[in-house]
Amino acid sequence: MKTTSKLWLGLGTVVVAGTxxxxxxxxxxxxxxxxxxxxxxxxxxxxxxxxxxxxxPAKGQGGEGGEGGEGGKAEALAPxxxxxxxxxxxxxxxxxxxxxxxxxxxxxxxxxxxxxxxxIYGGIxxxxxxxxxxxxxxxxxxxxxTVKAKKKEAYDGALKQVQxxxxxxxxxxxxxxxxxxxxxxxTALEALKVAADEYGNAIEKGRIAKAVEYxxxxxxxxxxxxxxxxxxxxxxxxxADALKEVRxxxxxLKQAWPAAVAPKKPVKDASDVLSDIARVELQAGNFxx
Amino acid sequence: xxxxxxxxAPSLPKAFLAGMLAAALALTGGSQAQEQMPExxxxxxxxxLYRRPDGVPFPDANPPTPASLALGRRLFSDPALxxxxxxxxxxxxxxxxxxTDGVPIGRGVAKKPLVRHVPHLWNLAWGAAxxxxxxxxxxxxxVRGPIEDPLEMGESLPHLAGRLGxxxxxxxxxxxxxPEHPQIGPDQIxxxxxxxxxxxVSPKTRFDAWVEGDEATLNAExxxxxxxxxxxxxxxxxxxxxxxxxxxxxxxxxxxxxxGRGKIIGLPAADHAFQTPSLRELAWTAPYMHDxxxxxxxxxxxxxxxxxxxxxxxxxxxxxxxxxxxERAALLAFLAVLSSENPPVPAPLVAAGPAAPPAAREGIVxxxxxxxxxxxxxxxxxxxxxxxxxxxxxxxxxRLDTGPQKFNSGAQEPGQSVTLPFARPGRYExxxxxxxxxxxxxxxxx
Numbered sequence: 077m078k079t080t081s082k083l084w085l086g087l088g089t090v091v092v093a094g095t096x097x098x099x100x101x102x103x104x105x106x107x108x109x110x111x112x113x114x115x116x117x118x119x120x121x122x123x124x125x126x127x128x129x130x131x132x133p134a135k136g137q138g139g140e141g142g143e144g145g146e147g148g149k150a151e152a153l154a155p156x157x158x159x160x161x162x163x164x165x166x167x168x169x170x171x172x173x174x175x176x177x178x179x180x181x182x183x184x185x186x187x188x189x190x191x192x193x194x195x196i197y198g199g200i201x202x203x204x205x206x207x208x209x210x211x212x213x214x215x216x217x218x219x220x221x222t223v224k225a226k227k228k229e230a231y232d233g234a235l236k237q238v239q240x241x242x243x244x245x246x247x248x249x250x251x252x253x254x255x256x257x258x259x260x261x262x263t264a265l266e267a268l269k270v271a272a273d274e275y276g277n278a279i280e281k282g283r284i285a286k287a288v289e290y291x292x293x294x295x296x297x298x299x300x301x302x303x304x305x306x307x308x309x310x311x312x313x314x315x316a317d318a319l320k321e322v323r324x325x326x327x328x329l330k331q332a333w334p335a336a337v338a339p340k341k342p343v344k345d346a347s348d349v350l351s352d353i354a355r356v357e358l359q360a361g362n363f364x365x
Numbered sequence: 366x367x368x369x370x371x372x373x374a375p376s377l378p379k380a381f382l383a384g385m386l387a388a389a390l391a392l393t394g395g396s397q398a399q400e401q402m403p404e405x406x407x408x409x410x411x412x413x414l415y416r417r418p419d420g421v422p423f424p425d426a427n428p429p430t431p432a433s434l435a436l437g438r439r440l441f442s443d444p445a446l447x448x449x450x451x452x453x454x455x456x457x458x459x460x461x462x463x464x465t466d467g468v469p470i471g472r473g474v475a476k477k478p479l480v481r482h483v484p485h486l487w488n489l490a491w492g493a494a495x496x497x498x499x500x501x502x503x504x505x506x507x508v509r510g511p512i513e514d515p516l517e518m519g520e521s522l523p524h525l526a527g528r529l530g531x532x533x534x535x536x537x538x539x540x541x542x543x544p545e546h547p548q549i550g551p552d553q554i555x556x557x558x559x560x561x562x563x564x565x566v567s568p569k570t571r572f573d574a575w576v577e578g579d580e581a582t583l584n585a586e587x588x589x590x591x592x593x594x595x596x597x598x599x600x601x602x603x604x605x606x607x608x609x610x611x612x613x614x615x616x617x618x619x620x621x622x623x624x625g626r627g628k629i630i631g632l633p634a635a636d637h638a639f640q641t642p643s644l645r646e647l648a649w650t651a652p653y654m655h656d657x658x659x660x661x662x663x664x665x666x667x668x669x670x671x672x673x674x675x676x677x678x679x680x681x682x683x684x685x686x687x688x689x690x691x692e693r694a695a696l697l698a699f700l701a702v703l704s705s706e707n708p709p710v711p712a713p714l715v716a717a718g719p720a721a722p723p724a725a726r727e728g729i730v731x732x733x734x735x736x737x738x739x740x741x742x743x744x745x746x747x748x749x750x751x752x753x754x755x756x757x758x759x760x761x762x763x764r765l766d767t768g769p770q771k772f773n774s775g776a777q778e779p780g781q782s783v784t785l786p787f788a789r790p791g792r793y794e795x796x797x798x799x800x801x802x803x804x805x806x807x808x809x810x811x
Contacts, residue, residue, distance in 0.1 A: 210663075210694075214648035214701060221461045221649070221708055230467025233652065237661060 153266070156252050159207065160263040161270075162200045163245045164299050166192040168267060171302075172295030173223070174235065175336040182226040184337070187288050188295065189220045207248025212241035257310035261363045264300035268353045271296035275332065276346040287338040293349075294333040301326045304360070311363055318362035325355040403589040403692050411595050412576050417607045420717030421490045421566055427505060427556045429564065429716055432541040437561025439538065440554065445528065446512055447474050448519035454511065454558070457483045463649030463709060464565060469657030473517035480516070481623070482657030485650040487709075488608040488643045490563035493801035497639045497655040498625045499614060502801075504559035509551065522551035529554070567608075567645035568712040572702045583702060590699025593692055600696075602682035609644035609703065611736060613800035615680035618673030619654055627678065630798040634760040634776040636678040638799065648704035662697055681759045725808055733757045738795075738805040747809050750786040753795075755779050762798035763805075773798075 150158055173188030193216035204211060215237040222231040253259040271293040278289035304311070304322060311319045329352035332344040344352070423429050440446060444453040452474050457466045464486040470478045481497050489495065495507035511517040512525065529535040530549045540547040542557055574582040583591070594600045605611045614626035616637040627636030639655040653659045659668060669686040673679070688696060725744040731753040732739040738753070745751060755761050755777045763783050765772035768791060774783045787793065787809040797803040 210697070211701070213706075214704065217707065218467075218649060218651065221463075222467055225459050225461035225467070227459070227462065227467055230462060233467060233469075233660060237651070240661075 150266075155203070155206075156249060156259070157262055157266065159200055159203050159245070160249050160259065161266040162196050163242055163249075164263050164267045164303065165270060165296065166196050167242060167302075168271075168295035168297075168299035169196075169292065170235070170238065170295075171298050172291045172336055176291070177223065177228070177231060179336065181337070182223050184287070184291075186220070186223050188291060189216075189223045191292075193217050193220055207245055207252065209241055209244045209248055212238060215241060257307040257314070258364055260303045260307045261311070261360050264303040265357055265360060267296045267300040267303070268356060271300065272346075272350050272353050275349045278338070279342050279346055282342070282345075283340060284338045284342050290333070290338040290342075291336060294336060297326075297329060297333065300356075301330070315362045318359050321359040322356055325352060325359060328352050329356060403593060403689075403695055404585075406592050408588060408592055408595075411591070414605070415572070415576050415607050415609075417569070417573055417576075418491075418717065420715045421563060422717045423490070423560070423563055424503070427560060429560050429714070430542065432538070433543070433557050433560045434564055434714070436538045436542040437557040437559070437564075440558050441561050446518055446520060446525060449474050452518050454508075457511075457517075458486050460710070461708065463487075463646050465650050467651070469652050469660075473511075473514070474519040475516045477516055481655050482652070484642060484655075485646065486562055486565045487567040487645050487650075488565075488610075490566065491608060491612070493612040493796075493804075494640065498629045499640055499801060500629045504562055505552075505555045508555050508558040508562065512554075522554060526550050526554060564711060564714045566712040566714070567643070568705055568709055570645075570702055570705055575702075584698075586695045586698045587702050588699075589692075590695040590697070593688070593696050594699055597692070598686050598688060598696055599682075599684035602684065603641045603680070604644050610641040611800065612641065612802040613736060613797075614638035614640055615682060616676070616678040617654075617669075617683055618675065618679055619656060619658065619668070620674050621656060623656070625655065626799065630762060630764075630773075632762055632776055632798065634678060634778075635762065635799050637676070638678065638680065644700065644703050646704050646709045647700055649709055662700060666693060666696070725806075730754060731805060733761050733797075733803070736797075736800045736803055738797075738803050741804060742806045742808075744808045744810060745787055747788060747790050747811055748786070749809075750784050751807065752782050752784045753777075753805075754782040760799060761803070763795055764798045765793055765795050768793055 150161060153161065169188040169192050173185040176182075176185035176188070193213065197213050197216060201211070201213070215234065219231070219234040219238050222234045249259070250256050274289045274293035274296065278284050278286045278293065280286070284290050304326070308319060311322075329349065332342065332349050332352070334343055427433075441454045441458075444450050444456070446453060457471050457473070458464045459466060466483045469482060471483045472478060484497060489504060492504065493499075495501040495504060496510065501507035501510060509522060512520050512522060526549045529539075535549065539549045539553055539557075543553050546553060571582045575588075594604075603611050603613065603615055614635055616625075616635075617639075619637070621637070624636045626638040626640075627633060629635075642653075647662070651660060651662075653662070653665055659665050666686070666688070669683075670688070673683065673685070723740070723742045725742045726740040729745065729749060729751055731743065731751060733753065734756050736757065736759070743751065753763055753774075756779075758779055760779070761774070761777045763772065763774040763777055763785075765785075769789065770787070770793065772785060772795070777783055785795075787807065790809050790811050793807040793809065795805040795807060
């Protein structure tokens with residue numbers, strides 16, 4: 077079995093944290109200040125951990141925000157990786173939000189459009205010029221409005237504007253990173269770490285208590301897979317067996333999310349998901365050498 | 366000379382034309398593009414041109430009251446105004462989408478594409494004409510249009526009035542809003558809706574704080590963008606004043622066969638011309654243009670850079686805009702400060718007090734320089750004539766549509782003058798068909 081010490085250290089941390097997450101209540105769902113919590117709108121803003129509103133999340137607790145980051149580790153990342161991770165998380169949110177919009181579930185989709193604007197963008201705002209990305213806070217907020225208004229056609233146009241900015245981020249990052257396939261894999265693994273935290277947060281007492289967290293984690297996993305697939309031809313050339321194993325691991329991992337709408341009872345518990353993610357990490361390590 | 370005769374203005378000074386040419390060159394800028402952040406320079410005097418008015422102007426004939434505002438707001442949101450009960454004004458002018466619909470071309474009750482892009486409704490209280498082509502002179506006229514348009518709401522106003530009259534709560538609301546004319550009729554429906562639309566004033570943004578003297582509110586790039594807006598980029602040629610519109614009609618070179626204002630006033634010089642929209646809350650009101658064809662502000666700048674269709678009706682106020690990347694970034698940064706940072710809600714309503722009319726002046730020669738009749742209020746004796754000189758750089762169209770004496774100058778090109786004899790005493794309101802905010806109030810005395 078091929079692996080690296082760097083990954084094993086990361087995995088060890090995740091496993092320890094994951095064990096603690098399973099079945100643990102990590103705070104109440106409350107409305108963000110200034111937001112009304114409509115009957116059909118679920119806002120996930122945790123008192124501790126997830127979604128990164130606190131600048132410094134408690135150690136070992138999840139979080140995806142630009143400032144706090146997953147378990148506080150985002151701050152320790154290299155600047156390019158930290159920025160790329162935030163872009164990946166925005167994409168993950170949009171991905172699962174888009175799934176819900178296409179099913180006509182605008183209310184359920186809304187948090188996934190609010191989070192990038194309210195929680196992630198602030199953390200990367202100062203870095204945009206470094207990567208030659210034009211500001212897109214207004215575009216993110218305008219996208220939110222189309223979801224609030226439940227206007228599908230307007231939503232499509234607004235989503236396109238945001239995606240164009242995210243594509244600019246890819247261009248900027250590619251210019252800054254010599255080994256794009258390797259960097260893509262690294263970023264995907266960072267997104268998976270956040271997915272693990274989110275999934276753990278979603279489950280309470282053997283049930284999916286926080287659908288938004290379940291959906292977040294789905295979006296991040298799907299985004300991580302998309303990033304791997306985007307560089308698959310390079311990875312294939314480097315280690316075809318490892319890519320095959322990564323794909324197999326993703327297929328197993330994704331079974332935890334049978335649909336964008338959360339099942340009442342989880343298909344996999346948090347530790348199973350962590351194991352699946354560890355399997356992806358383990359095989360993906362072959363591309364990081 | 367007969368009524369409306371047009372002739373070259375003998376007194377147009379060459380120095381004036383030379384000055385305008387120099388100004389135009391200054392606006393378009395030179396070719397020495399520098400890849401540096403532009404500097405704002407001294408913008409103190411310019412800022413004053415963008416100060417917000419103290420209150421919202423309401424017409425004497427339709428003053429706002431709490432009851433009429435509430436009724437207008439209710440009607441605006443009520444899909445019962447449409448023939449099938451499915452579409453309200455708000456369906457297309459959605460407050461969540463900046464009072465527009467977020468799509469290039471919307472659909473109404475007929476579920477067919479509308480003729481033009483749904484415009485936003487910010488700051489129409491200051492309007493001089495309404496719809497993209499200005500075919501309505503007042504908001505009271507304008508609000509009737511969408512209700513009765515077969516593509517939009519498809520209802521007839523008399524029929525609608527009858528239906529609303531069968532609703533007890535509407536009967537009460539109309540009686541409270543219009544105690545002197547408590548019946549429910551087309552005029553009352555239009556008056557209430559117009560009052561509501563007049564109340565939709567864009568809120569203050571960081572730009573307003575800067576105009577009011579908070580120097581630190583805008584950063585250097587945003588200030589540089591303001592200078593470009595008023596200088597090299599030439600945006601303020603049309604997007605002038607606190608609402609960033611001259612309320613005039615311009616052909617800005619968008620492709621298409623829609624004749625816009627030209628068709629309304631029968632003037633080829635105004636072909637393809639559409640009303641300048643307010644730039645307030647721009648970030649929330651994409652896509653842009655009368656045809657909704659430009660999805661982003663980048664696309665708008667691209668259009669002005671290299672997308673303009675050249676044709677005879679092209680607005681003389683439109684300059685070819687070629688900006689360096691830093692200039693472009695600065696201009697976009699400035700445009701961003703014209704929008705609220707969160708979804709905009711209308712500013713608290715403060716109705717303006719009655720405006721003191723400018724003192725009437727004796728005079729028989731009227732200037733049209735810079736899209737203004739000067740003087741704008743004049744007094745003449747019956748039998749005297751007024752000469753209106755186009756000493757401007759753009760085509761005008763002097764019109765008199767009301768009263769016993771009608772007049773239409775046709776295309777009054779720069780350098781031409783028109784002479785109007787006034788035989789009968791009375792008050793006459795002349796305006797420009799291309800720049801309807803230009804108004805000339807003439808009192809003819811015995």
